[in-house]
Amino acid sequence: MSSEDESVQINITFPRKRKIKKKEWKRNKAKARRHSGEGKIPQTNCQHGGPRTYCKQQMIKPHEIQDLYEEFYMDSDKQRQDQYLKLAACLTLEPPKRKRVSDNQRKRNIPYIIHYHITNQDGHQLEVCSKTFLSIFCVSPGRVKLIASHKWQTNNPRGERRGGPRFKEEFVQLKEEIKDHISSFRCVSSHYGRNKTPHKKYLPSHLSITKMYKLFCEQYNGTLDVKYKMYYNIFMTSFNLGFGNPRKDICSFCVKKKASIRIEQDRARKQELVTELLVHKVRSRQFYSKLREEQDNSVLTICFDLMQNQALPKSPIGEAYYARQLWLYFLGMVRHRPGEQQKDDVYFYTWGEHQQARGANQVASALVHFVDQELSPNDHGIKTIRLFSDSCSGQNKNYTVLSTLNMLASKHKVSFQHVFPVRGHSYMPADRAFGRVEQILRAKETILLPEEYYAAFEEVGHVIKYGTDWGVFDFKKVADANLKKPPTFKITETKILEVAPPPAPLTVKNFYNAGGCQHTLLKRGKNWRALEAAPLDDTDCVKLAKKRDVKGLLIAMGQENNEEIKAFYDPICRTDEDAMETDDSDDEDEATVDINDDNW
Numbered sequence: 350m351s352s353e354d355e356s357v358q359i360n361i362t363f364p365r366k367r368k369i370k371k372k373e374w375k376r377n378k379a380k381a382r383r384h385s386g387e388g389k390i391p392q393t394n395c396q397h398g399g400p401r402t403y404c405k406q407q408m409i410k411p412h413e414i415q416d417l418y419e420e421f422y423m424d425s426d427k428q429r430q431d432q433y434l435k436l437a438a439c440l441t442l443e444p445p446k447r448k449r450v451s452d453n454q455r456k457r458n459i460p461y462i463i464h465y466h467i468t469n470q471d472g473h474q475l476e477v478c479s480k481t482f483l484s485i486f487c488v489s490p491g492r493v494k495l496i497a498s499h500k501w502q503t504n505n506p507r508g509e510r511r512g513g514p515r516f517k518e519e520f521v522q523l524k525e526e527i528k529d530h531i532s533s534f535r536c537v538s539s540h541y542g543r544n545k546t547p548h549k550k551y552l553p554s555h556l557s558i559t560k561m562y563k564l565f566c567e568q569y570n571g572t573l574d575v576k577y578k579m580y581y582n583i584f585m586t587s588f589n590l591g592f593g594n595p596r597k598d599i600c601s602f603c604v605k606k607k608a609s610i611r612i613e614q615d616r617a618r619k620q621e622l623v624t625e626l627l628v629h630k631v632r633s634r635q636f637y638s639k640l641r642e643e644q645d646n647s648v649l650t651i652c653f654d655l656m657q658n659q660a661l662p663k664s665p666i667g668e669a670y671y672a673r674q675l676w677l678y679f680l681g682m683v684r685h686r687p688g689e690q691q692k693d694d695v696y697f698y699t700w701g702e703h704q705q706a707r708g709a710n711q712v713a714s715a716l717v718h719f720v721d722q723e724l725s726p727n728d729h730g731i732k733t734i735r736l737f738s739d740s741c742s743g744q745n746k747n748y749t750v751l752s753t754l755n756m757l758a759s760k761h762k763v764s765f766q767h768v769f770p771v772r773g774h775s776y777m778p779a780d781r782a783f784g785r786v787e788q789i790l791r792a793k794e795t796i797l798l799p800e801e802y803y804a805a806f807e808e809v810g811h812v813i814k815y816g817t818d819w820g821v822f823d824f825k826k827v828a829d830a831n832l833k834k835p836p837t838f839k840i841t842e843t844k845i846l847e848v849a850p851p852p853a854p855l856t857v858k859n860f861y862n863a864g865g866c867q868h869t870l871l872k873r874g875k876n877w878r879a880l881e882a883a884p885l886d887d888t889d890c891v892k893l894a895k896k897r898d899v900k901g902l903l904i905a906m907g908q909e910n911n912e913e914i915k916a917f918y919d920p921i922c923r924t925d926e927d928a929m930e931t932d933d934s935d936d937e938d939e940a941t942v943d944i945n946d947d948n949w
Contacts, residue, residue, distance in 0.1 A: 384425045386425075391485050392485070393484055395478050397478060404477050404481060406481040409467060414485055439468075440464070440493070440496065440500065442461045442462070445460075463479070464476060523573060523579075527565065531561065534561070536550040549589050553592070561580075562580045602773065603626065606629070607626065633773075634774075636768065640737055646731075647731060648735060649684070650686070650735045650737070651719070651735070652777045653736070654680075654775075655679070656786070657783075658676040658677070659676070659677040659790075660675070660676065661675040661797070662674065662797045662908075663794075664906055665794045672898040673898040675702050675899055676702040677699065677701055677802055678699060678700050679802075681698075682695075683696075692809065696719065696810055699815060704889075705815065708825075709744060709824070712744045712745060714885075717757060718819045720761070725761075731763060732763060733764045735765075736766065738767070738777075739772075740772050748870075756827075758848050759850060764850065766848075786809050790802075799917075827881075827882050833871070833872055837868045842859055845857075851877055855870055896921070897922075900918075
């Protein structure tokens with residue numbers, strides 16, 4: 350997540366919930382066509398003529414009829430078409446001069462007579478009959494009668510009454526008040542968007558829409574009549590907000606600079622800090638530009654990273670939040686290619702805390718195994734291998750892994766380019782695979798054995814198990830014995846390491862788009878091809894207190910008598926106290942035999 354709070358922005362383009370597209374409804378499309386004049390032909394349909402007739406339709410020229418029609422339908426909004434200067438201005442109303450006797454009650458109660466007028470190109474108003482008027486503007490008699498009725502009562506054009514209060518000024522102002530209230534909260538942007546939600550922002554996890562609505566009501570003391578449904582709909586359709594605060598892998602440089610920018614008072618110094626932050630972000634984006642560079646078939650791109658430790662046993666009970674648990678490690682190796690990530694491109698190297706530590710030897714050994722599998726027995730014409738990983742000095746960015754790459758370059762006659770990101774800006778394809786695994790693991794509340802984790806990981810990629818599929822070698826000992834001391838460059842400052850088959854030297858680049866310096870790693874008289882790492886024995890890294898916690902947790906879960914569970918955990922959680930108790934019990938049995946012996 351981003352380290353600095355941001356103001357909430359209205360996001361209509363990418364809202365949290367898809368907005369209803371009423372314009373795409375079939376009936377609304379038909380209504381729009383009806384008010385746009387589409388398919389209508391203006392004409393005069395009456396047969397009035399002669400000097401004594403009041404309808405002057407014969408004096409209207411054809412091009413004037415077309416001009417009137419186009420002017421009327423220039424705006425397809427019905428309300429504006431009905432406005433006084435359009436249709437209503439052509440109507441003159443007056444009381445009837447003489448009431449006719451009729452059996453029709455409606456005709457006897459008509460309060461006004463409608464006179465229809467057309468303005469020609471000379472500006473003269475010509476009176477026409479209703480049939481001519483309706484045929485020129487292509488409107489129905491009912492529509493004209495409604496307009497005339499409203500004009501007779503109010504002497505104003507008829508306004509829009511459809512839609513209830515939604516189009517009133519008070520309602521629009523109410524919506525703006527709600528949007529302003531939601532925008533007053535502070536949010537953060539996602540660092541790990543999983544490539545799906547780049548426009549989403551996050552509010553603090555302790556908030557909810559209900560709490561925000563209650564705060565809105567308290568702010569206005571009930572003076573605004575706003576229902577929860579209205580607040581909810583605006584939140585969902587005008588914003589793209591979630592709740593949560595999963596901050597991890599934050600860039601400390603960004604945090605420091607943003608904090609300094611907020612408190613700095615001097616404008617010149619503040620501008621310098623902003624410039625430094627912008628340069629830093631530009632450099633961080635160069636790493637992803639390198640990753641996205643198109644390559645031919647002779648180049649293999651590998652991204653690798655360690656996933657967050659997985660706990661054994663995993664349980665939702667309260668004791669699990671306070672007890673120390675065993676760690677299961679997963680190192681993701683991803684063969685990066687353009688397009689969607691495939692299962693055959695993802696590999697998870699796994700081992701337990703009771704088997705090996707988590708360090709440079711384990712990463713280097715997994716890397717050697719993966720490269721050997723890719724290049725042997727058929728190398729597929731690969732000449733260069735690009736590696737992308739984070740800058741963790743204890744695992745990836747160290748002389749142990751670097752010496753291992755030199756040994757691989759000498760063995761397979763290929764070149765390596767190891768690219769490191771700016772710290773804190775290291776989201777990679779391996780994290781995308783981890784995200785899919787995390788979604789699967791969320792549905793599993795209880796996990797007791799490693800095989801249950803393996804099943805989840807195998808849905809995303811291939812699981813390479815320690816001891817059966819791969820092993821760990823002591824590459825660190827090889828590096829300590831054969832590299833120059835002290836080294837001629839600082840590996841912590843590098844951005845790209847380029848390793849070529851011997852006798853080519855190592856190229857070190859401290860910037861992504863700049864030249865590098867050449868260095869020699871080996872001591873005089875040493876040869877990369879002659880170096881070989883010895884297998885590393887299993888190392889139990891589980892501390893005594895953790896073993897006790899795991900045993901207690903299994904008892905709390907009711908698994909202490911499960912034979913399958915005991916077969917896995919008993920060898921791991923066995924302590925010296927357990928061994929002493931076993932020895933004491935054996936001694937007591939032997940002593941009892943001796944005491945009861947007749948020869949004693």
